[in-house]
Structures are given as C-alpha cells and as structure tokens.
Amino acid sequence: MRYLIPLGLFLVLVLLLAIGLRRDPNELPSVLINKAAPTFRLPQLDDHSKTFSADDMRGKVWLLNVWASWCIGCREEHEWLLEYSRSGAVPIYGLNYKDKHEDAVAWLEELGDPYVLSAVDLDGRVAIDYGVYGAPETYLIDQSGTIRFKQVGPLSPDVWSKKVLPMVQELNRQGTTK
C-alpha cells in the first residue's frame, strides 16, 4: 500500500507525458473551422488585370491551397496536388503567398500547375486573415463559404483519402439534395 500511491502517481505521469510528447506542437487547432472564410479580392497570377475573390466560389465546394516557390513543404506536396487535381474531385485554387512573380510562374512551369488559378498575396495580408503560419496550408471551403477543414503542412494522400475526400463527397451530396 505504501508503494502503491507513488507508483500510481508515476504511472499517471508517464501516461500524461506519453500523450503530451507525441503531439506535434506545430499543429495548432484552427479557430477558423466552421467560420466564414475571410473574403478577399486579389490579382491572378497569370493575368494581374483579372482578380479572384473567395466570393466568386459561392455555391461550390473548393480547396484553397497556400503555396510559395520558396516553401519546402510545398515541393513535397506538389506531386500529390497534381494527382488530386487530375482526379477532378474538387477544384483547387492557389494562394501564392509572398512570392516573387517570376519564381512563382517558373515553379508552375517546371512542376506543373494543379490550380484552376492562383491568386497573388504579395504582402501576406490575406494570409493573416486566414491565420496562415506555415505554408503549405489547405482550406476546404463549402458552398456557403464556410471553412470546413484545414490542413497545416503538406496535404498527404492519407489525409486526402481519409478526411478531405469523404468531406467533399458529403458536402456535394448535401448540396445536391438541398
């Protein structure tokens, strides 16, 4: 009995540490889930005279992917994005984050362009509204313009098939029955 209490306390400590130390401190719970996607109007990468706004996407389920040519995780993610884009499951729009125009264009030419279009956030102001703190980040936005899911870091095939795809299908199903 004398030793049971310290042993019990020790086991509780081990359990807490086992949970706490496994969590990735870079993964923050997003406060924007189930909130309205911040609106913006930005020039398009291909043609600066044209603009793109989150409001243009009302009534559609879409992904907003924050990327930059200087971002290492984006390179890892790019191959996957091309695949998701080819599957045609959901349109992917890019937010080119604090990038040089030439670099961004060269990147898409070299690696392929998974985006319907990319909007240019030169000074990162729109990214602040979206709470971006580490590219790549991806937002799933529904028909009403609500953010339903956010991925910080590369959108891996695992997350895509287990989280994003089922949510997209569910949202599209709800959208058509409405």
Place this chain on the structure above:
Amino acid sequence: MTRIRFVSVLLLGLFAFGAAHAQTPDEAEIERRLHKLSQELRCLQCQNQTLADSPAGLAEDLRREIRVQMRAGKSDEEIVAFLTARYGDFILYRPRVTPGTYLLWFGPFVVLLIGLFLLFRYIRKRRDSIAEKPLTDDDRRRAEELLAASGKETA
C-alpha cells in the same frame, strides 16, 4: 537674388531633414505600444520567441499589421481580439483564464493546499504518537541524584 535663393534652398533642406528625422510623437507612441504588445505575443513560426524578438517573415508581417491597426486608432484589446480570431489563444504568451485553463492557473495552488494539508496532518500525527508519560517517584529521585552529581562536578 542668388543669395536669397541659396538661403531658401538651405532652409528648405533643413526643414526636409527635420521632417524625415523627427518621428511624430504619435509614431513614437505606436512603436512603444507595439514593442510592449508584441512581447506578449508568440511568433507562430518559431514558437519559443515573442513577436517582438522574431525575425521570421510572418512576425514581421504581423508587426506591420499591428502598426497599421494602431494608426487606425485600434486599442490593444481590439488588436489582440483580431489576432486570436485568426490564430487562436495560442498566440498569447499569457494564457487567458477560461474553464479550459483553470487547471493551469489554479492547479499549482491546489497542489500547494494538498501539500500543506498533508504536512499538518503528519505533524499532528507525530505529536500525538509521542504519548505523555508522567515520571514515577523512582524516576524523580534518580533525576535529582544525577542533577546533584553533575552539580558537584561543575562546582
């Protein structure tokens, strides 16, 4: 004529120099507020630095955004609300007191109280375990003898 022009150019130059260098008191106040506020905020890219210390791109952007909002007359509370609406409470180095953080704020005091309670209980138990045992007449006589003997020695 040339002299007047020369003097006026010189004066103009001086004015321009003054304008470029003297920060308006407003700007100095904003920098002071920014510095104070950004020490309470976490840089999200390099999580163990404050927004004031961090050289990361995002920290720079956020400082610029805070400046813009301060110039627009926003209070510190409004700016903190703006930031937490986007990045969550995690951006605050001093956690808010909410039901979710009660354990964090008050846990140590609870542990302290438990410790004090255990300490007092232990002290009382120890005091009670040393039972009072009155001296018998025999003991008293022996004690007096011993005292008398040691008294002789020292004398």
